[in-house]
Amino acid sequence: MSFLAIDIGNTRLKWAQYASPQPGAAVLAHGARFLETIDTLAEQDWRSLAVPSTMLGCVVAGEAVRRRVEEQLELWDLTPRWVVPGNHEAGVTNGYDHPMRLGADRWVALIGARGHVLARGPARPALVVMVGTAVTVDALDRDGKFLGGLILPGHGIMLRALESGTAGLRVPTGEVMPFPANTSDALTSGGTYAITGAIARMRAHLAARSGGEEPVLLMTGGAGWKVAPYLDVPHELVESLIFDGLLHIQSHRLAL
Ligand SMILES: Nc1ncnc2c1ncn2[C@@H]1O[C@H](COP(=O)(O)OP(=O)(O)OP(=O)(O)O)[C@@H](O)[C@H]1O
Ligand SMILES: CC(C)(CO)[C@@H](O)C(=O)NCCC(=O)O
Numbered sequence: 199m200s201f202l203a204i205d206i207g208n209t210r211l212k213w214a215q216y217a218s219p220q221p222g223a224a225v226l227a228h229g230a231r232f233l234e235t236i237d238t239l240a241e242q243d244w245r246s247l248a249v250p251s252t253m254l255g256c257v258v259a260g261e262a263v264r265r266r267v268e269e270q271l272e273l274w275d276l277t278p279r280w281v282v283p284g285n286h287e288a289g290v291t292n293g294y295d296h297p298m299r300l301g302a303d304r305w306v307a308l309i310g311a312r313g314h315v316l317a318r319g320p321a322r323p324a325l326v327v328m329v330g331t332a333v334t335v336d337a338l339d340r341d342g343k344f345l346g347g348l349i350l351p352g353h354g355i356m357l358r359a360l361e362s363g364t365a366g367l368r369v370p371t372g373e374v375m376p377f378p379a380n381t382s383d384a385l386t387s388g389g390t391y392a393i394t395g396a397i398a399r400m401r402a403h404l405a406a407r408s409g410g411e412e413p414v415l416l417m418t419g420g421a422g423w424k425v426a427p428y429l430d431v432p433h434e435l436v437e438s439l440i441f442d443g444l445l446h447i448q449s450h451r452l453a454l
């Protein structure tokens with residue numbers, strides 16, 4: 199009954215095999231690859247896996263990358279299935295103007311976050327932050343409705359944009375500090391505080407919208423651990439948020 203979950207971002211593909219398609223299921227194996235190296239998944243990483251019974255994935259990297267992954271999945275007799283954001287799924291409602299235009303990763307992370315909130319106790323509003331190639335800060339109200347969210351460049355893109363748009367900003371990585379006194383520290387601090395500032399602003403929007411109730415703040419993504427130390431509000435790093443969302447969706451679909 200094992201289940202293969204795949205998250206194809208703009209920089210890396212992450213995958214995890216679970217003992218069953220249920221939230222909280224045991225992880226049997228997992229891995230990550232930069233997109234440049236996904237064409238050997240079948241002959242390397244996946245070669246010795248127990249044959250998965252089902253799979254579900256989310257892709258934001260485009261059709262061509264999705265097709266390359268489907269070729270790797272031909273290793274098994276498995277129907278590739280990819281999440282398409284819609285109006286409702288697994289108890290979450292999509293408030294985007296055009297629900298299908300919401301990034302599949304954001305939709306799946308929101309569903310994973312809703313699962314975490316409800317597993318802890320009474321329903322609460324939640325802020326879902328993903329720090330990857332891009333950064334997203336998404337608001338979920340107490341009833342599980344996605345209200346909207348922010349998209350901003352990730353740290354890497356911010357630095358590359360500054361390097362390519364200026365003559366004098368090509369310097370090593372610096373440190374985050376309140377009063378940066380050199381270019382490296384100024385760039386590193388600027389990127390980090392751009393992200394934490396966006397989070398603080400969205401948190402205030404959501405608290406105001408929720409009658410003052412403080413939202414749960416869940417953070418995920420490959421670079422989440424770099425930002426977390428500079429967030430001065432309570433938060434939790436949940437590395438598996440997208441996988442948790444995929445498990446929720448799969449188990450809900452089986453229960454229907
Ligand atoms: N080992 C690494 N070497 C070089 N750059 C990295 C490395 N890990 C992360 N980055 C950079 O940090 C940023 C965060 O990306 P990362 O791949 O860690 O997150 P992610 O959540 O997997 O991203 P995505 O889901 O968008 O692919 C990106 O700009 C990426 O280029
Ligand atoms: C914003 C990203 C790049 C974050 O990974 C992704 O969710 C995406 O491509 N979204 C589509 C546009 C949108 O969500 O409005």
Ligand SMILES: [K+]
Nearest residue numbers: 207303328330
């Ligand atoms: K991602």
